[in-house]
Amino acid sequence: MKVRVIATFAASLAWLSSCSVSAAETDLVKQGEYLARAGDCVACHTAKGGKPFAGGLPMETPIGVIYSTNITPDKTGLGDYSFEDFDKAVRHGVAKSGSTLYPAMPYPSYARVSQSDMQALYAYFMKGVEPVAQENKDSDIPWPLSMRWPLAAWRWMFAPEVADYQAPANADPVISRGAYLVEGLGHCGACHTPRALTMQEKALSATDGNTFLSGSAPLEGWIAKSLRGDHKDGLGGWSEEQLVQFLKTGRSDRSAVFGGMSDVVVHSMQYLSENDLTAIARYLKSLPAVDPKDQPHQYDRQVADALWKGDDRQRGASVYIDNCAACHRTDGHGYTRVFPALAGNPVLQTAGATSLINIVLNGGTLPATHAAPSTFTMPAFAWRLSDQEVADVVSFIRGSWGNQGAPVTAGEVKDLRDNDMHTTSGDDLGQVTQKH
Ligand code: HEC
Ligand code: HEC
Ligand code: HEC
Numbered sequence: 001m002k003v004r005v006i007a008t009f010a011a012s013l014a015w016l017s018s019c020s021v022s023a024a025e026t027d028l029v030k031q032g033e034y035l036a037r038a039g040d041c042v043a044c045h046t047a048k049g050g051k052p053f054a055g056g057l058p059m060e061t062p063i064g065v066i067y068s069t070n071i072t073p074d075k076t077g078l079g080d081y082s083f084e085d086f087d088k089a090v091r092h093g094v095a096k097s098g099s100t101l102y103p104a105m106p107y108p109s110y111a112r113v114s115q116s117d118m119q120a121l122y123a124y125f126m127k128g129v130e131p132v133a134q135e136n137k138d139s140d141i142p143w144p145l146s147m148r149w150p151l152a153a154w155r156w157m158f159a160p161e162v163a164d165y166q167a168p169a170n171a172d173p174v175i176s177r178g179a180y181l182v183e184g185l186g187h188c189g190a191c192h193t194p195r196a197l198t199m200q201e202k203a204l205s206a207t208d209g210n211t212f213l214s215g216s217a218p219l220e221g222w223i224a225k226s227l228r229g230d231h232k233d234g235l236g237g238w239s240e241e242q243l244v245q246f247l248k249t250g251r252s253d254r255s256a257v258f259g260g261m262s263d264v265v266v267h268s269m270q271y272l273s274e275n276d277l278t279a280i281a282r283y284l285k286s287l288p289a290v291d292p293k294d295q296p297h298q299y300d301r302q303v304a305d306a307l308w309k310g311d312d313r314q315r316g317a318s319v320y321i322d323n324c325a326a327c328h329r330t331d332g333h334g335y336t337r338v339f340p341a342l343a344g345n346p347v348l349q350t351a352g353a354t355s356l357i358n359i360v361l362n363g364g365t366l367p368a369t370h371a372a373p374s375t376f377t378m379p380a381f382a383w384r385l386s387d388q389e390v391a392d393v394v395s396f397i398r399g400s401w402g403n404q405g406a407p408v409t410a411g412e413v414k415d416l417r418d419n420d421m422h423t424t425s426g427d428d429l430g431q432v433t434q435k436h
């Protein structure tokens with residue numbers, strides 16, 4: 001009798017402990033799913049119309065096209081990866097085979113992810129992602145550039161040491177959390193930091209000085225502009241709340257997301273918690289301006305007054321009235337949360353005007369997000385306006401209402417038109433489903 005009671009007791013203990021293990025495991029998988037969102041793994045590891053994380057997305061590099069890989073737990077993907085193999089790829093940029101990965105995989109940023117977050121990510125990719133059988137594609141890079149050993153030299157020179165993120169002493173814990181997310185999983189610098197000729201980001205952290213997040217050269221037809229404290233072309237005029245709104249919904253009371261940033265909002269940022277978005281925003285707002293003479297935007301009424309009186313003699317003004325003013329208004333203020341403001345908008349005052357020419361030629365759709373499901377579309381003007389008219393209207397909006405962007409030439413418009421670019425806006429990557 002006694003024996004039986006003890007046996008039952010032991011069995012229920014065993015059951016209890018197996019339960020708590022699996023609950024902990026589910027939590028780890030859930031945490032990993034959240035972190036995979038923060039790292040936007042799906043954006044690169046999913047082909048257009050393909051299964052989530054099955055790879056095959058073509059990515060342009062200066063030496064040719066490479067394809068992202070299958071990171072589902074199928075044997076054609078990460079099926080036989082140990083935690084160490086996974087960690088080596090994600091934080092160190094070294095594939096299981098021992099060869100170095102192209103830095104199109106943002107491992108220089110992921111190097112700062114903590115060991116415990118790596119374990120959660122691993123749990124998610126092994127247990128939370130649907131396995132998909134799909135062989136990886138070879139790159140289209142011709143020999144001898146396709147040899148991977150020069151990449152190892154690149155990695156030796158430019159990839160940072162892998163080390164858990166260490167906040168500076170006395171740092172505000174919210175700002176430190178923001179730094180961890182932006183400099184690490186968020187890999188914001190992969191687009192927003194300028195690169196050297198040898199393609200490494202010129203800075204990987206706020207502690208490296210003013211270059212970090214100071215804006216990129218055009219990338220796939222868009223400029224990932226400065227996120228530093230400048231009013232003119234950075235985030236100096238944005239409040240913390242506006243930034244949180246923008247990252248969560250793709251819009252704020254003054255701006256609308258477009259280009260390559262749409263995917264970042266749609267696949268990654270909108271899933272982050274209010275606390276994490278606040279941390280990101282507060283951290284970005286802590287980055288000082290690059291230009292020591294930077295001043296807040298001063299609205300100038302002159303253009304609005306002239307247009308109001310029907311005076312459209314200024315170059316580009318008539319193109320603006322006929323094609324743009326219905327939505328963005330003659331005073332450049334747009335309609336709150338529907339059509340973005342052009343007056344005082346830092347997007348209009350970046351050094352290069354690639355993004356602006358691109359959006360005028362190809363139009364754009366403000367993507368739907370969970371918190372803001374309505375979409376608004378700006379039509380494409382490529383067929384309606386000549387190169388000269390596009391140059392005139394872009395120069396007009398860059399120089400009106402107190403904006404201080406430099407004018408652009410018809411030649412710049414022609415170059416972009418000939419490049420046959422496409423706008424990216426929250427496309428149909430499909431929902432990421434979790435396996436139970
Ligand atoms: C900006 C694009 C991009 C993002 C974001 C990205 N990856 Fe990658 N990843 C790539 C590319 C491209 C490769 C293949 C590189 C190569 O073949 O040299 C790759 C390779 C890998 C590999 C190596 C696979 C192998 O064959 O050994 C793993 C593992 C991986 N990624 C995991 C992740 C995880 C996890 C995330 C999110 C935390 C992520 N990636 C986010 C582009 C990306
Ligand atoms: C794939 C490249 C890419 C990545 C990665 C990326 N961005 Fe962007 N981002 C862009 C582009 C292009 C723009 C310009 C379009 C726009 O303003 O909506 C932009 C614009 C922005 C803007 C709006 C600035 C303005 O003045 O209108 C903010 C804020 C921003 N990004 C924050 C971030 C943060 C935070 C991260 C990291 C979590 C990040 N971005 C990662 C490409 C990227
Ligand atoms: C039917 C309304 C409509 C018209 C007409 C229109 N736009 Fe837009 N515009 C929009 C919408 C909506 C967006 C946001 C697009 C997105 O998020 O991809 C936008 C975005 C922009 C932006 C990017 C600003 C930002 O921060 O998002 C610029 C610059 C711009 N428009 C300039 C113009 C110019 C110049 C014209 C005339 C040649 C024009 N627009 C005509 C609706 C319009």
